[in-house]
Amino acid sequence: xxxxxxxxxxxxxxxxxxxxxxxxxxxxxxxxxxxxxxxxxxxxxxxxxxxxxxxxxxxxxxxxxxxxxxxxxxxxxxxxxxxxxxxxxxxxxxxxxxxxxxxxxxxxxxxxxxxxxxxxxxxxxxxxxxxxxxxxxxxxxxxxxxxxxxxxxxxxxxxxxxxxxxxxxxxxxxxxxxxxxxxxxxxxxxxxxxxxxxxxxxxxxxxxxxxxxxxxxxxxxxxxxxxxxxxxxxxxxxxxxxxxxxxxxxxxxxxxxxxxxxxxxxxxxxxxxxxxxxxxxxxxxxxxxxxxxxxxxxxxxxxxxxxxxxxxxxxxxxxxxxxx
Amino acid sequence: xxxxxxxxxxxxxxxxxxxxxxxxxxxxxxxxxxxxxxxxxxxxxxxxxxxxxxxxxxxxxxxxxxxxxxxxxxxxxxxxxxxxxxxxxxxxxxxxxxxxxxxxxxxxxxxxxxxxxxxxxxxxxxxxxxxxxxxxxxxxxxxxxxxxxxxxxxxxxxxxxxxxxxxxxxxxxxxxxxxxxxxxxxxxxxxxxxxxxxxxxxxxxxxxxxxxxxxxxxxxxxxxxxxxxxxxxxxxxxxxxxxxxxxxxxxxxxxxxxxxxxxxxxxxxxxxxxxxx
Numbered sequence: 063x064x065x066x067x068x069x070x071x072x073x074x075x076x077x078x079x080x081x082x083x084x085x086x087x088x089x090x091x092x093x094x095x096x097x098x099x100x101x102x103x104x105x106x107x108x109x110x111x112x113x114x115x116x117x118x119x120x121x122x123x124x125x126x127x128x129x130x131x132x133x134x135x136x137x138x139x140x141x142x143x144x145x146x147x148x149x150x151x152x153x154x155x156x157x158x159x160x161x162x163x164x165x166x167x168x169x170x171x172x173x174x175x176x177x178x179x180x181x182x183x184x185x186x187x188x189x190x191x192x193x194x195x196x197x198x199x200x201x202x203x204x205x206x207x208x209x210x211x212x213x214x215x216x217x218x219x220x221x222x223x224x225x226x227x228x229x230x231x232x233x234x235x236x237x238x239x240x241x242x243x244x245x246x247x248x249x250x251x252x253x254x255x256x257x258x259x260x261x262x263x264x265x266x267x268x269x270x271x272x273x274x275x276x277x278x279x280x281x282x283x284x285x286x287x288x289x290x291x292x293x294x295x296x297x298x299x300x301x302x303x304x305x306x307x308x309x310x311x312x313x314x315x316x317x318x319x320x321x322x323x324x325x326x327x328x329x330x331x332x333x334x335x336x337x338x339x340x341x342x343x344x345x346x347x348x349x350x351x352x353x354x355x356x357x358x359x360x361x362x363x364x365x366x367x368x369x370x371x372x373x374x375x376x377x378x379x380x381x382x383x384x385x386x
Numbered sequence: 387x388x389x390x391x392x393x394x395x396x397x398x399x400x401x402x403x404x405x406x407x408x409x410x411x412x413x414x415x416x417x418x419x420x421x422x423x424x425x426x427x428x429x430x431x432x433x434x435x436x437x438x439x440x441x442x443x444x445x446x447x448x449x450x451x452x453x454x455x456x457x458x459x460x461x462x463x464x465x466x467x468x469x470x471x472x473x474x475x476x477x478x479x480x481x482x483x484x485x486x487x488x489x490x491x492x493x494x495x496x497x498x499x500x501x502x503x504x505x506x507x508x509x510x511x512x513x514x515x516x517x518x519x520x521x522x523x524x525x526x527x528x529x530x531x532x533x534x535x536x537x538x539x540x541x542x543x544x545x546x547x548x549x550x551x552x553x554x555x556x557x558x559x560x561x562x563x564x565x566x567x568x569x570x571x572x573x574x575x576x577x578x579x580x581x582x583x584x585x586x587x588x589x590x591x592x593x594x595x596x597x598x599x600x601x602x603x604x605x606x607x608x609x610x611x612x613x614x615x616x617x618x619x620x621x622x623x624x625x626x627x628x629x630x631x632x633x634x635x636x637x638x639x640x641x642x643x644x645x646x647x648x649x650x651x652x653x654x655x656x657x658x659x660x661x662x663x
Binding site: 126 | 510516519525546547550551554
């Protein structure tokens with residue numbers, strides 16, 4: 063399909079879940095025979111109606127039973143299907159975790175786990191519906207690739223990649239409707255390769271993932287006005303981590319800042335730090351994310367304000383750390 | 387079901403069960419101080435003999451044939467019964483069965499190796515039936531008339547996701563799915579009805595819209611009848627009443643023999659009892 067700036071603007075209104083199930087899945091089902099999409103009673107919320115109507119034989123609702131869903135997905139995959147299984151990230155990555163470990167990770171089944179509403183977008187539903195540990199859980203499982211796309215277009219790129227490459231993946235969908243477009247026009251996506259989005263200087267390398275790419279982009283602009291020159295990288299693939307680009311970053315920059323809508327323990331920042339630990343004389347790293355805490359419920363923006371994840375707060379933190 | 391049986395089959399399957407029980411003792415002795423899962427293996431010997439000796443459709447020379455029947459051990463610790471059954475079927479050589487705990491061995495640690503009939507790797511209880519449902523859905527979609535058989539323990543019915551699976555199998559009308567419950571009445575800590583009661587089991591399963599058969603799990607005729615008692619449109623569950631540790635007096639109904647070491651003297655006594663049965 064031809065991806066124009068106008069289409070990207072339209073997709074950004076759909077949000078990440080909207081492009082995953084309203085755009086990417088129908089396209090994947092139209093070109094692949096062995097596709098299945100499984101939901102745990104969230105087809106309406108997830109925007110799967112068009113898909114379910116057009117591809118009833120490739121759709122299965124298992125009811126509110128996330129563990130059973132992952133087991134069924136594994137059974138289908140063992141017999142040759144390419145299975146996408148989705149519900150809230152908090153349920154699919156936590157309640158189903160043992161099924162994911164045994165059946166998808168260990169048995170290396172061709173199942174794509176799509177966790178929606180990751181981070182704290184389900185703000186007022188409370189902590190039960192937030193997912194700020196899912197990257198940590200999924201990253202610890204062998205064979206599973208972990209993706210955290212920055213916007214609706216990148217979601218489509220990741221979904222198409224997942225459909226065309228065997229093996230289990232976890233795709234972390236963030237935000238609700240109206241996901242800000244990081245990519246205003248079509249671009250080359252390569253799984254496992256970070257994308258440099260802003261190149262203002264070598265003072266600070268800001269590495270962000272998910273919705274924090276867009277927030278960090280604004281932060282980098284603010285810092286630029288203050289004479290702090292940052293580069294911004296979109297780490298859409300958290301596992302396998304992009305060792306080549308990171309090696310260059312460790313050589314070239316004075317400070318590394320990782321930004322994620324996730325606990326600082328076990329998340330993207332941890333993945334960067336684990337790799338960085340092997341380098342002598344590598345720069346200092348600042349972890350921006352949930353500081354091993356939950357937060358008082360409220361709107362997503364309110365929670366971000368209180369945990370330091372808005373563009374303003376990210377800019378202030380980077381400025382403080384840079385000047386230390 | 388597409389099979390019939392006669393007295394000759396019954397005699398052959400009874401003899402096969404006896405050989406498998408003796409193999410299980412050899413395996414238990416070979417495991418030395420590691421010990422092995424004796425109780426729950428001896429309770430399902432006849433179930434596995436009837437499956438591999440009569441019910442299952444498979445071809446050891448074409449183990450990946452798409453329309454083969456699938457056997458998924460949910461109580462994956464039944465290795466002392468399963469590995470002898472695979473040897474009886476010809477998937478592995480009889481001489482290999484004693485290597486079931488060998489470091490790096492191809493039978494060690496409940497592996498998935500479809501080429502020798504090991505269709506699934508599990509061990510953590512309550513999880514396999516969901517996988518079986520996925521396989522059964524795909525078999526139906528492809529128009530195969532084969533079946534997926536799942537061997538479950540009674541203790542594992544305490545696990546919650548099993549009931550998600552029971553609900554969904556009936557909802558999806560999976561009449562190509564057969565679950566067998568090895569109802570040996572003991573989980574690790576004791577009598578299932580004292581640890582966490584699962585009765586009335588027949589009523590529970592029937593109320594989940596499964597077709598329920600009950601049988602004597604140590605009587606091959608009774609098992610053959612139960613397997614043939616299927617019903618169009620419904621998943622089939624067989625509650626096979628069994629004795630944990632069946633066939634060896636000092637193991638029968640003793641919870642500590644769930645996983646236990648077998649001494650040389652105990653081995654000799656056990657083999658004598660099995661031979662004189």
